[in-house]
Amino acid sequence: MSDTDRLAALEQRVAELEKKFRGPAPGPDAFWALEGLLERAGEPGAVLFTGHATLPDGRTARWQEAAGVGDLVDGDWSQHVAALAALAHPARIRLLQQVLRGAATAGELQRIDGMGTSGQVYHHLRQLVAAGWLHTAGGGRYEVPVARVIPLLSILMGARR
Template identity: 35%
Template structure:
């Protein structure tokens, strides 16, 4: 689970082409100027982590900064919206410690009814954050653990909580 770029295929291909040019030492001066001329000059953004919560997970990603600004806004806002609710964030924090049943999630998050819990679980599932393991058991896929922790840390940084 290393160096997994996200985004649409055009952004992934542009990032791979940029990396090949860097590896080959090409400046790209023989190419005609394009709207993507800033790729490679804007820098890169990335994160990594190795955690042992309910299993050992390590993750590293490095992505072109300019390409990051072109990622699908609706997908990004869907994830941020899903995590922007305190009850859903509590569900995610609980599941980052390990899989849990609906009853365990309801107790851990102080939700007043199973209906409210399932409403939040549907939102988190639609955003590809939480998966249902079995009829009544939920988990966060290992590949999402470090990115979710990074999102939480980044949000705390933006909120000047660090």
């Protein structure tokens, strides 16, 4: 293979990696979801989150939810404190991540480095179940409810900003 061919192949691989990690280049369809929301929402606006995820256990999460800005800004935010507080602990975030990756039982979750005692793990699992981020699936297994997968991932995306 000539140097020119190797360079062309390398440039192609870099372009594919950049597209994978940055998404498509901005263009006329870059804001297709936003454009659709703008067509449907009046003033003062709306917020939309949507997503699709196939989980390691084979379940598929497909979700879309929209809310008016006025309803969100004027609503009672205090009713969401428990759900948000449950996410505000490093051990709980790690537990949720591991459950989404396929760990399902308390025994599997207890083996995570630095997770603490079995009592601590069960305490965090109870908090996540009480807040609705996890539920028991029988046989000592835990899973993130399908209806919570995309909202959870959307919160994490928002926190990256």
